[in-house]
Amino acid sequence: MSKLRRSMLFVPGANAAMLSNTFIYKPDSIMFDLEDSVALREKDTARMLVFNALQHPFYQDIETVVRVNPLNSEFGLKDLNAVVRGGADVVRLAKTDSAEDVIAMERAIIEIEKACGREVGSTKLLAAIESARGINNAVEIAHASERLIGIALGAEDYVRDIRTQRSPGGTELLFARCAIIQAARAAGIMAFDTVYSDVNNEQGFLNEAEHIKQLGFDGKSLINPRQIELLHNVLAPSQAEVDHANAVIEAAEEGAKQGLGVISLNGKMVDGPIIDRARWTLQRAQSGIKQ
Ligand SMILES: CC(=O)SCCNC(=O)CCNC(=O)[C@H](O)C(C)(C)COP(=O)(O)OP(=O)(O)OC[C@H]1O[C@@H](n2cnc3c(N)ncnc32)[C@H](O)[C@@H]1OP(=O)(O)O
Ligand SMILES: O=C([O-])CC(=O)C(=O)O
Numbered sequence: 001m002s003k004l005r006r007s008m009l010f011v012p013g014a015n016a017a018m019l020s021n022t023f024i025y026k027p028d029s030i031m032f033d034l035e036d037s038v039a040l041r042e043k044d045t046a047r048m049l050v051f052n053a054l055q056h057p058f059y060q061d062i063e064t065v066v067r068v069n070p071l072n073s074e075f076g077l078k079d080l081n082a083v084v085r086g087g088a089d090v091v092r093l094a095k096t097d098s099a100e101d102v103i104a105m106e107r108a109i110i111e112i113e114k115a116c117g118r119e120v121g122s123t124k125l126l127a128a129i130e131s132a133r134g135i136n137n138a139v140e141i142a143h144a145s146e147r148l149i150g151i152a153l154g155a156e157d158y159v160r161d162i163r164t165q166r167s168p169g170g171t172e173l174l175f176a177r178c179a180i181i182q183a184a185r186a187a188g189i190m191a192f193d194t195v196y197s198d199v200n201n202e203q204g205f206l207n208e209a210e211h212i213k214q215l216g217f218d219g220k221s222l223i224n225p226r227q228i229e230l231l232h233n234v235l236a237p238s239q240a241e242v243d244h245a246n247a248v249i250e251a252a253e254e255g256a257k258q259g260l261g262v263i264s265l266n267g268k269m270v271d272g273p274i275i276d277r278a279r280w281t282l283q284r285a286q287s288g289i290k291q
């Protein structure tokens with residue numbers, strides 16, 4: 001079973017209090033941020049705080065992702081050094097516009113891994129696409145490095161770039177979301193949706209979570225711990241789905257004994273993709289059932 005990455009919680013890198021206790025909320029991944037949530041005058045402090053947090057025992061049993069500043073900024077290479085040496089599992093590239101951005105980041109990581117004795121290839125990458133140009137290049141970006149665990153949408157920057165704003169139904173993001181899903185699946189990597197910024201709007205968050213589940217995303221970037229359980233519950237299969245998946249597997253096994261490739265269950269066709277889907281539902285159920 002591939003690693004679960006339903007919830008990836010952003011934590012502002014300069015916020016010492018949040019850095020010291022975020023692990024208690026148990027998101028699937030913690031995403032320390034050195035980029036847009038950190039003020040310019042706090043960049044150096046944030047880098048040091050995140051470097052220390054990465055090495056703390058509390059963060060050894062949870063996946064750590066760090067969003068670094070772009071390499072062409074004055075902070076990018078310093079961030080990368082701290083993050084790779086600190087032992088982050090994954091580096092998140094912000095504002096990825098092209099495959100070259102990923103390749104440049106990979107080259108820089110290789111140098112640092114060699115210099116600090118970290119196994120070459122052990123630092124994974126996650127590319128966030130946040131512009132029209134990036135969406136146009138999503139396929140190349142998704143294939144740009146063996147280190148990529150996935151690609152993600154960054155919608156706040158994206159809507160600014162295409163000159164609109166986010167709406168409750170997300171019409172303005174449909175093209176970008178589908179482009180990301182398509183590119184990720186074709187490359188065999190994961191797809192992550194963007195943050196929902198209206199923190200106190202629980203119903204709006206739930207609607208968006210249902211929408212991105214239907215589109216096929218593996219998970220979503222989050223900005224607040226209250227969003228974690230809500231998201232996990234939306235992404236979990238219901239008891240009825242689990243019961244149906246078990247019935248499909250049983251019927252498929254019975255059909256296989258009789259040498260049948262396609263069978264009927266309660267008047268509905270069951271064949272290869274439907275059986276695969278049932279197995280996937282049962283795998284997801286191991287992490288919880290919808291309440
Ligand atoms: C467009 C982008 O780039 S998005 C990515 C960058 N942005 C971020 O990282 C923002 C992360 N989120 C936050 O900073 C905050 O959640 C805010 C500012 C959005 C809302 O803050 P608040 O209104 O204080 O949140 P809330 O009242 O729900 O906080 C409850 C508790 O959760 C903690 N908390 C809130 N957000 C986070 C977080 N992202 N990570 C860890 N802990 C958090 C608070 O410190 C508080 O803890 P306490 O009870 O021990 O005092
Ligand atoms: O990647 C995200 O979801 C957050 C972000 O930077 C954006 O929306 O611009």
Ligand SMILES: [Mg+2]
Pocket residue numbers: 036094130154156157
């Ligand atoms: Mg952004």
